[in-house]
Amino acid sequence: APPAVWHSALTPARRRRLWRRVAEGREPVVVGARSALFLPLAGLGLVILDEEHDPSFKQDEGVCYDARPMARVRARLEGCPLLLVSATPSVESAYRAGAVPGFTPPRERWHHLLLPDRHGGATLPEIQLVDLRRERPPPASWLSPPLREALGACLEAGEQALLFLNRRGYAPLTLCRACGHRLRCPNCSAWLVTHRLKHRLQCHHCGWSRPEPEHCPHCGTVEALVASGPGVERIAEEVRHLLPDARLRIVTSDTVRTAEQAAGLVRAVTAGEVDILVGTQILAKGHHFPALTLVGVVDADLGLSGGDLRAAERSFQLLYQVAGRAGRAQRSGRVLIQTHLPDHPVMQALARGDRHGFLESELAEREASGMPPFGRLAALVLSGRDAEQVRREARRLARTAPRLEGLTVLGPAPAPLALLRGRYRERFLLKAAPEVDLPACLRQWLAGARLPGSVRLRVDVDPQSFL
Ligand SMILES: [Zn+2]
Ligand SMILES: [Zn+2]
Incomplete structure (x- = not known):
C-alpha cells in the first residue's frame, strides 16, 4: 500500500478523512511534515526523522516547538525506536550518538548506525x-x-x-548613487531585495513589496538607483x-x-x-x-x-x-x-x-564557550508597535532577571531584526550550564512579569533562529 501523505496544505476534508483512517489503524505508513507527530497512530512501531539536521524541524510561527525532541517524546510514550537520519548530522546529534572522536557522549547515549557507502x-x-x-x-x-x-x-x-x-x-540591496539612500522595508529593519523577473522590490522577512521605482524615493533623482551585490x-x-x-x-x-x-x-x-x-x-x-x-x-x-x-x-x-x-x-x-x-x-x-x-x-x-550541547540557551523577545514602550518594559523585566550560579542573562538589547512586521523587538539571551534547570528559572521569572497587552513576549527554549 502506498503511504498516506500528511502536510499543512491538505484541504480540511482530506485532513479529516486521513485523521480518521489513521485512528482506525487503516494506514500502515504515514509520510508527513512536523505535525504528523500528533496523528493518532495506533500501535506506532517506528518513527523515522529524515534530514534530521534540517532547521525547519523547528516551528517558529504560532506554537513554537521542535519536531526532534517532540519525536523523542512520542517514541518514548509509544515504546518504539526513533531513527534520526542524515548525511550531515547536526553537531548535537553526532555528539549524543558518540560519533565524534575525542568527545564522551552524555550518559543517555544514542546508538550510532553507519551507512558505509555513498548512494549508487x-x-x-x-x-x-x-x-x-x-x-x-x-x-x-x-x-x-x-x-x-x-x-x-x-x-x-x-x-x-x-x-x-x-x-x-537579483540583488540584496538597492541604493541611490546621488544621495546614498538605501531602499528598506517600511515594516522591518531589512533591505528590500530586487526581483528583476517580477520587476519588484521585496522584503524577504514580511513579504511586503513594491514596483521597482524609476527615481530615488528619497532625493527624486531619476535613474540613480543601482543594484548592489x-x-x-x-x-x-x-x-x-x-x-x-x-x-x-x-x-x-x-x-x-x-x-x-x-x-x-x-x-x-x-x-x-x-x-x-x-x-x-x-x-x-x-x-x-x-x-x-x-x-x-x-x-x-x-x-x-x-x-x-x-x-x-x-x-x-x-x-x-x-x-x-x-x-x-x-x-x-x-x-x-x-x-x-x-x-x-x-x-x-x-x-x-x-x-x-x-x-x-x-x-x-x-x-569552550558553554554552548549547546554543553549548555542550554533560551531567547526572550519582547515586541510591540511602540519602540519606547517595548524598551521600557524590557528594562523593567531585566530588574527581576534570575541571578544564579551557572546562568548568564544577556540583554535586553535590540534583536538583530530590531523591527519586524511593524513591531519593535528587544531581546534577552539566556545561557545556562547543564546543572541549571533553565525551564524552571524561566517559569519563576516570568510568573511575576506583568506586561501590558500591547507588548508581546515570546519565549524560545533551545532556539534555532537568532534573529
Ligand atoms: Zn537619492
Ligand atoms: Zn519587511
Missing part, C-alpha cells in the same frame, strides 16, 4: 577552494576565472553544471553574457512553486534540455542528475556572518550537500567553492572532505 556507489567529488582574494572576478561580476574556465570546459564536454548562491532575487538572477545574467548559447534555468522558491513545476524541472534536466542550473538551497538536496558534473559555489561565506550559534554548522551541512550534487552517478564530479575565507574551519573541512574534523573543531569551540 559513486565517489565523492573533488572539492577545490577558490581564494577570491587572489582569483578576482572581473569588475561587477561574481564568477572567478577558474570557475569561468570550468564552466566552459563542462559545457564543451556536453555535461551539466550547477551554480549555487543561497540568495533569491548578487542574487541568483544576477548570476544568471552574468552566465548569459559569458556563455550566450548555454541553456539556463533559475531554480528558487520563486520559480519552482509547485510539485508539478519541480517534476518538470527534473524531467528537463534529466533529458539534457538544460546546461546550467543557477539556484538556491532548494537545489541542495533531492534528485540525482547523472550528467551534472560541476558545482560552483558562488559565495560560500554568505552563511557564516550574522553571529548565529549554528552558522558554521549550517554552512558546512549546506555546502557539503550542494557539493554532493556533482557526479553522483558513474561520472566523477568537481566542485569549486569561491570564498574569501579559505582558512576557515568550514572551508578546510570541505576541501578535505573531513566531516569528523569539522565536528571535532566545532564541538571543541562549543565546549
